[in-house]
Amino acid sequence: MKYETLVVGALATNCYLVYCEETREGAVVDPGAEAEKIFMAIDRAGIQPVILINTHGHIDHIGYTAELAAETGLPVIGPHRDDRFLLESLDEYGAMLGLPHSGPFEPDQWLDDGDQISLGEQTLQVIHCPGHTPGHIIFYHADSKLAIVGDVIFQHSIGRTDFPRSNHEDLLNSIKTKLLPLGDEIEFIPGHGPNSSFGEDEHDPA
DSSP: OEEEEEEETTTTEEEEEEEOTTTOEEEEEOOOSOHHHHHHHHHHHTOEEEEEEOSOOOHHHHTTHHHHHHHHOOOEEOSOGGGHHHHTTHHHHHHHHTOOOOOOOOOSBOOOTTOEEEETTEEEEEEEOOSSSTTOEEEEETTTTEEEEETSEETTEEOOOOSTTOOHHHHHHHIIIIIGGGOTTOEEEESSSOOEEHHHHTTTTO
């Protein structure tokens, strides 16, 4: 599994192009802003996107999902249905934060813990990790020892829990029981900032 990182929008959100190296089939993860930048990166990398996938419902991560879906005809997958209230409130949050977006949307498929997403010859495992938002999910590729963690955990930090329906205890539980057991060697790519590994950051959530 290969990936390319794009930093988009006023909040410097990491959008990812994740793809199978053999077939070039891939996904756009968290298309939060700058749709044209995402289109250009897809063309430059020679990737054939087959789905748009979302880690959670915050506007800086999903703000331009609707536009990309309309432009490409690609299905939208995720997040977990517990983030439905955030997807339905994009106009409200956009107005409050002054962030551009392409409107509310309903995904073609909600994701649940244990689901799998196929990209060419590769498979991403879906792990439900509530806390930052109730419907937050992460994507794990065991063969590459890689986890796409959204805003659950960052380099030497963890996700905020001062948003509507966030829960600090749930976040810590997700990190300790679902992420850290994957192994110290697992590299994670977060929703903001640089990559890290669970081994490097395992003591921070305590």
